Structure formats: structure tokens, C-alpha cells
Amino acid sequence: MKGQGRSKATGPVQEETKMYAFDFERPDTIDDALKALGAEDAQPLSGGQTLIPTLKSRLAMPSKLVSLTAIPELKGICTSDDGALCVGAATTHAEVAAGAGAYPALAALAGNIGDPAVRNRGTIGGSLANNDPSACYPAAALASGATIVTNSRQIAADDFFDGMFTTVLDEGEIIVEVRFPVPQKASYQKFEQPASRFALVGVFVAKYPDGVRVAVTGAAEDGVFRWTQAETALSSDFSAGAVSGLDVPDNAMIGDLHGSPEYRAHLVKVMTGRAVKAAG
Amino acid sequence: MSDITINVNGKPVSGPVEGRTLLVDFLRGAGLTGTHVGCDTSQCGACVVHVDGKAVKACSIFAVEAEGAEVATIEGQANPDGSLNVIQQAFQDHHGLQCGFCTPGMVMSAAALLKENPRPSEHEIREYLEGNICRCTGYHNIVKAIMAASGQDVSAIAAE
Numbered sequence: 114m115k116g117q118g119r120s121k122a123t124g125p126v127q128e129e130t131k132m133y134a135f136d137f138e139r140p141d142t143i144d145d146a147l148k149a150l151g152a153e154d155a156q157p158l159s160g161g162q163t164l165i166p167t168l169k170s171r172l173a174m175p176s177k178l179v180s181l182t183a184i185p186e187l188k189g190i191c192t193s194d195d196g197a198l199c200v201g202a203a204t205t206h207a208e209v210a211a212g213a214g215a216y217p218a219l220a221a222l223a224g225n226i227g228d229p230a231v232r233n234r235g236t237i238g239g240s241l242a243n244n245d246p247s248a249c250y251p252a253a254a255l256a257s258g259a260t261i262v263t264n265s266r267q268i269a270a271d272d273f274f275d276g277m278f279t280t281v282l283d284e285g286e287i288i289v290e291v292r293f294p295v296p297q298k299a300s301y302q303k304f305e306q307p308a309s310r311f312a313l314v315g316v317f318v319a320k321y322p323d324g325v326r327v328a329v330t331g332a333a334e335d336g337v338f339r340w341t342q343a344e345t346a347l348s349s350d351f352s353a354g355a356v357s358g359l360d361v362p363d364n365a366m367i368g369d370l371h372g373s374p375e376y377r378a379h380l381v382k383v384m385t386g387r388a389v390k391a392a393g
Numbered sequence: 394m395s396d397i398t399i400n401v402n403g404k405p406v407s408g409p410v411e412g413r414t415l416l417v418d419f420l421r422g423a424g425l426t427g428t429h430v431g432c433d434t435s436q437c438g439a440c441v442v443h444v445d446g447k448a449v450k451a452c453s454i455f456a457v458e459a460e461g462a463e464v465a466t467i468e469g470q471a472n473p474d475g476s477l478n479v480i481q482q483a484f485q486d487h488h489g490l491q492c493g494f495c496t497p498g499m500v501m502s503a504a505a506l507l508k509e510n511p512r513p514s515e516h517e518i519r520e521y522l523e524g525n526i527c528r529c530t531g532y533h534n535i536v537k538a539i540m541a542a543s544g545q546d547v548s549a550i551a552a553e
Contacts, residue, residue, distance in 0.1 A: 131433075137412030137457050165453045166435055168413070178412060180458060207447070228524025229505065230438060233447040234454060310523065 132168045136177040143186055143264055143289065149179040150285040157181050157287055159203055159239030162231050187238070187289060197260075198295055202238025202288040209237060218299035218319070218392070219257070222249050225303065227310065238288040244336055246277045246367070247311040251337035253301060254291060256317035256328035262290040277336045296321050298351070300391035302384045304331075306371050313372055314380040316340075318388040324348040327385060332377040333364040343385050353386040397460040401425065402469025410456045416442070417451035419459075420466060427467035427497050431526070438525035441498040441505075442466045448505035450524070467497035470504065480504055480542040487547070489538030491529035498525050503539045512543050515550070 138149040150157060156175035158164055159182060167173050181187055187203035190212040198216045200209060210224030210232065226232055226240075226249050240250040241261060254261065254270040261268045263286050275281050282288070296319040303315040312331035319326050325347040327340045340362050346355040361382055366374035398407040399419070406423045417440045420428050428451055431439030435453040442451045443465040470478050477485060480503050490496045499522070506513060506521045513521065518536045527535065533550075541547045 132413040135412050137455065139457060139460075161455070161458075162435060162453055165415075165455075169433065178455075180455075182458065228438070229502070229521055230441055230448045230450045230524050231435070231453075233444075233449050 131171070133171060133174045135175050137180070138177060139180040139183050141183050141185070143184060143287070146179055146181055146184060146287065147264055147285065149177065150287070152177050155179055155285075157242075159242075160205060160235040161239075162227065162235040163239070163243050163245065181238070181287060182236070193292060196295060197292040200237050200291050200293070202241075202290060203236050204238075206232035206235050206237070206240075216293055216295050216299070218296075218301055218317070219253055219293060222253050222301040222303075222317070225249070237291055241273070241291065242280060242282060242288055244274055244276075244278055244280050245311075246333070246336040247306070247309075247313075247315075247331040249301065249303065249312060249315055249330060252312075252315050252317040252328040252330040253293070254328075255337050255339060256299070256301075256319045256326045257293045257296065258319075258321075258326060259294070260292040261288055262292060263288055271339075274337050277334065279336075294321065298392040300388040300393075302388040302391060304380055304384055306331075308371075314377055314384050316381060316384040316388045318347070318385060318392055320347070320351055320392065325351060327388075329362070329381050329385075332366050332381050333362075334367055335364065338362070338364055340381065340385065347389060351389065351392075353389045356382060356386045356389065395457075397457055399456070399459050399462060399464050401464045402466060403463075412455065412457060414456045415452055416444075416454045416456045416459050416464070419456035420451060420464070425466050425468050429494055429497055431494065431498075431528075436524070436526065437495070438498040438502060438522075439495050441501040441525065443501060443505060446508070448502055465501070467500060470500060480507070480539070483538040483542035484535070487534050487538040487541055489531070489535045491527075491531045495525060495527045495529075499527070499535055503542065506539070507543055512545060513539070515540060 140146045154176040158178040158180045182203050188201045191199050193199050206223040206226045213220040240248050259270045261273050299319040301317040303312045306313040314332045315330040317328045325344050327343045330337045361378035366377040368374040394409045398405050429439040431437035435450050440451040441448050445462050502525050518539050537547050537550050
């Protein structure tokens with residue numbers, strides 16, 4: 114590009130290209146997206162708030178990016194016949210924060226991810242497919258017993274997450290929608306890592322007629338998990354006190370300069386208690 | 394390379410882009426260098442612009458994703474006669490900038506906030522600016538300027 118006398122008014126700056134080159138497609142139907150994703154080393158792009166920084170770091174080298182954010186079928190929020198809240202995979206965090214009034218704890222979680230500009234781009238499908246061990250949405254999906262609907266099947270949240278940054282999604286399979294059964298009471302409490310604002314520990318507690326579910330993000334080396342002892346205790350006594358006598362979960366916890374494994378395990382208990390209290 | 398057209402501040406801007414061309418590079422390549430690249434890792438917010446009315450970090454969206462969109466940048470914020478708009482004037486009046494590098498992003502975030510919430514509290518402003526980092530740590534006067542721009546009395550807020 115240099116020395117070609119490009120017009121200042123119309124030429125993009127290319128002096129310092131950080132990313133490997135790739136083709137870019139922006140289909141407007143799911144079918145066209147799946148076709149485009151059939152290419153070798155093609156990768157879906159949703160809001161890009163994780164993937165674009167990853168590409169800049171040259172940690173990924175897709176042959177082609179297939180944008181999923183121009184597909185109307187993947188956007189929007191509705192309520193299904195059985196009362197579940199259905200969120201299109203390419204719905205942004207800001208849209209969930211504003212539009213998921215039927216599930217206030219979910220709306221509150223979405224409204225507290227990242228910062229406003231990130232929330233205007235990042236999507237629920239992207240977050241779940243990425244399964245960052247410190248992301249918020251995996252806790253909501255797991256605690257709600259959500260169903261992740263893809264182009265080819267329906268996957269229970271209990272079966273979907275498969276360890277840090279890993280899910281059971283196949284190559285070329287994309288999330289279409291996430292269905293959340295709406296609980297009677299719920300709350301998500303996040304203890305933020307003060308620099309990144311990701312969850313150092315985040316706990317989502319959801320009370321359903323058939324029992325309480327508790328999902329923990331940020332803490333464990335294998336990513337989001339259910340704290341079953343707390344679920345049992347809270348199902349018979351939904352109070353913060355029911356948690357205080359429990360041993361901390363025995364999952365292998367993350368240890369880093371922001372917190373030791375013991376500290377994170379302790380925080381799980383504290384944040385669970387806060388979530389129960391906040392759920393009311 | 395393909396040619397795309399984006400409406401920037403109400404005027405069509407066309408240019409060749411690769412798939413990997415970021416919106417911020419497209420804008421700066423078109424001479425609109427008011428949108429700054431601070432961290433380039435989507436943390437600092439110096440590159441905040443509006444895409445179809447929503448604040449986004451221009452370093453974290455590809456130019457092709459904004460094709461056909463209405464993009465607003467700092468260059469389009471002044472009044473039609475060239476005078477500073479209410480937010481910009483408040484930044485000047487309340488010393489809401491020191492080195493000025495973060496200012497375009499701060500002003501664009503403030504504009505997005507005031508559109509959603511015309512009279513935000515101090516706390517709401519600080520929350521909304523979570524993704525805008527000021528290396529001079531001049532936050533107090535930035536917050537004060539945004540409160541003033543929303544027509545609120547800031548005389549009780551100490552200059553710090």
C-alpha cells in the first residue's frame with residue numbers, strides 16, 4: 114500500500130496490519146452462513162468483542178470470517194408458549210439488558226457485562242460459544258437450565274459447556290437461540306476483578322418450583338460449574354444462612370495474581386449468599 | 394480488497410477495505426483522525442464512535458460490518474455553525490480535558506449516555522464511562538462537565 118499515492122480521502126490506513134488476512138462474508142440467512150462456514154478454517158464472528166482482540170494478537174488464523182450479526186433470524190427476544198424467554202444468538206448484551214424484562218436477573222446480568230460500548234456489540238451466542246471461564250452468560254445459562262438451540266439440535270446447558278473455552282458445538286455448528294425457563298426468583302452476583310472487570314467469581318442462583326440451581330463462573334479451572342451442595346441446601350431452605358454452614362466446593366479453583374484458589378473458593382460461598390439475599 | 398461506503402456524519406465516505414480493516418482505520422484513513430487509537434485492545438475507549446446511534450469501539454468492529462450504516466464521529470459533533478456543541482462546550486468550561494487524547498471518546502460516550510439518560514446522576518456517569526480511560530486521570534472534571542452538559546447544577550461539586 115505504501116507509495117502508491119493513495120487518496121487521503123478514501124484510503125484506509127494499512128501501515129501496521131496486525132491481523133492475518135482473511136476473507137469476510139456477511140450473510141443474511143442462517144443457510145448462507147452455514148454454507149460459508151463450510152470452507153476450511155472458516156470461523157463465525159458474532160459481536161467480535163473477544164474474537165477481534167484475539168485476531169489482533171495473532172492467536173487465531175481463520176481463512177474466512179462469517180459474520181452472524183446481519184441475520185435477522187438470529188436477533189430478538191420473545192416468550193415461547195411454555196413461558197421460556199427465548200433470546201436470539203446475535204442479540205446484544207444491551208438488547209438483553211433492555212428487553213429481557215420477563216427475566217430481570219438475566220437483564221441485570223447482561224447490563225453489567227463489560228462496558229456500554231462492548232454491550233452494544235457483544236452477543237449472547239458469542240459469549241456462550243466462547244465459554245470464557247470468567248464470562249457471565251455461561252452462569253446464567255447453566256443456573257437456568259437453559260436450552261441452547263443450534264442450527265441442527267437442542268443442547269441442554271448441563272451438556273453444553275465442556276471445560277475452559279470449550280463447548281460441545283461441532284465445527285460449522287452455530288447457536289441460533291437460547292431458551293431460558295423463567296425462575297420464581299433469581300440473582301446474579303459478580304465479584305469483579307478490578308482491572309478487567311471480568312468475574313473473579315460470579316454466582317447465579319435461580320429458584321424454580323422443582324428446586325434451586327446454582328452456577329458459578331470465574332472460579333474453577335474447568336470453567337462454569339453447578340454447586341450441587343448449595344442447590345440441595347437452598348432447595349430445602351432458600352436463605353443465605355443455608356449456605357453459610359457448607360464446605361466450599363471442591364472443584365479445582367483458578368489461582369492467579371488476583372486471587373488464590375482458596376480465596377476464590379471462599380468467594381463462591383460469599384457470593385452465593387449474596388445472590389440468595391438479593392433474590393429475596 | 395473491496396470498495397465500501399459508510400455514511401459518516403451524514404456524508405458518504407467510500408474506500409477500499411480488506412476484511413481485516415478496522416472501522417477506526419477506515420475513518421482515520423479517510424482523514425477523520427479525531428477518532429483516536431489509544432490501546433487498540435478495546436479497553437480504553439478513545440476510539441468510541443456511534444454506529445446507527447450506538448456507542449461502539451471503532452477498534453473492535455470491522456469496517457465492512459459498518460457498510461451502509463450511519464456512523465457519527467467527533468468531527469460531526471459541533472453545531473452547524475462550527476461552534477462547540479453543549480457537551481464539548483461543557484468540557485471546555487469545566488476543564489474536562491488535560492492532554493485531550495481520550496476526549497473524542499469521552500465526548501462520544503457522553504453523547505450516547507445523554508441520549509439514553511438526559512439527567513444522569515454522578516454515579517450513573519461514572520458507571521457509563523467504565524470503558525473510557527483517561528491516562529491523565531482527569532475523571533472528576535469529565536464527570537462534572539457531563540453533569541453540566543445535562544443542565545444540572547455542578548456548583549456544589551468540588552474541582553479536584
